[in-house]
Amino acid sequence: MKNIVEVSRVTKEYGGAGAYRALNDVSLTIHEGEFVGIMGSSGSGKTTLLHILSTIDGATAGNIHIDGRDITAMKEEEAAKFRRDKVGFVFQAYQLLDNMTVRDNIALPLSLNNVKASVILNGIDELTEILGIEEQLDKYPYELSGGQKQRAAICRALITSPKVVFADEPTGALDSKSASEVLECLKDINSRLGTTIIMVTHDAMAASYCDRILFLKDGRIHGEVDGDGDKQMLFANILNMLAVMGGSEHGRL
Numbered sequence: 001m002k003n004i005v006e007v008s009r010v011t012k013e014y015g016g017a018g019a020y021r022a023l024n025d026v027s028l029t030i031h032e033g034e035f036v037g038i039m040g041s042s043g044s045g046k047t048t049l050l051h052i053l054s055t056i057d058g059a060t061a062g063n064i065h066i067d068g069r070d071i072t073a074m075k076e077e078e079a080a081k082f083r084r085d086k087v088g089f090v091f092q093a094y095q096l097l098d099n100m101t102v103r104d105n106i107a108l109p110l111s112l113n114n115v116k117a118s119v120i121l122n123g124i125d126e127l128t129e130i131l132g133i134e135e136q137l138d139k140y141p142y143e144l145s146g147g148q149k150q151r152a153a154i155c156r157a158l159i160t161s162p163k164v165v166f167a168d169e170p171t172g173a174l175d176s177k178s179a180s181e182v183l184e185c186l187k188d189i190n191s192r193l194g195t196t197i198i199m200v201t202h203d204a205m206a207a208s209y210c211d212r213i214l215f216l217k218d219g220r221i222h223g224e225v226d227g228d229g230d231k232q233m234l235f236a237n238i239l240n241m242l243a244v245m246g247g248s249e250h251g252r253l
């Protein structure tokens, strides 16, 4: 299986060399088509890692290859194009534009790239059908539920057919029913479209939708678990790891 993400000995220091080490000698590999979770207590470096993997921020040391490209060697202009074409983002707070319809929000990344309207509309039809929001396209974000907003945001992240989708606490603002629906959608996207997904979460239930979970502690990879394709087994393994790492009995860090 092809490696889509290869991270070798990455360190991130904030505030100049030696000031505060948020990531310390992190190495990891993610296969194409994997759905990988990243867990760890507050301040363990999860968002820092996501930002570095997605070229939003730079590493202090180490190498990162995404889809065979060395992103640590890219100049800002090249990195911006890479971000636009190869990766998608899903955020806890959706980040939809309030003054645009759902259709226009989803279309935006392709409209900015001057892609033909018919191509954009076909892509929107396919994705909104998978995500179950085809009835919501003419509405504005304020007219949607939280779960519908997040599913629209996932469509927007996918409209450019990215190699990797980075999701930072995508269910953090949702009730448990909407969270499960969004996670089912991510799982469906992962298996139907083969999109690699890397998701930061504090929640063991959310993490149990993944294939594999990496645990961060104090900026280092502390361990990983998988469930051999069995969601219940993965959930149990996550709870065990959280207990070892000092998480709560509710499966959150």
Ligand SMILES: Nc1ncnc2c1ncn2[C@@H]1O[C@H](COP(=O)(O)OP(=O)(O)OP(=O)(O)O)[C@@H](O)[C@H]1O
Residues within 6 Å of the ligand: 014, 015, 020, 022, 040, 041, 042, 043, 044, 045, 046, 047, 048, 049
């Ligand atoms: N821009 C920054 N400047 C200085 N320190 C930072 C910066 N961003 C993050 N940090 C520090 O780096 C460490 C890791 O932060 P990060 O946001 O990656 O953690 P996290 O695991 O995502 O936490 P949370 O679960 O609370 O979001 C923290 O101690 C944080 O205070």
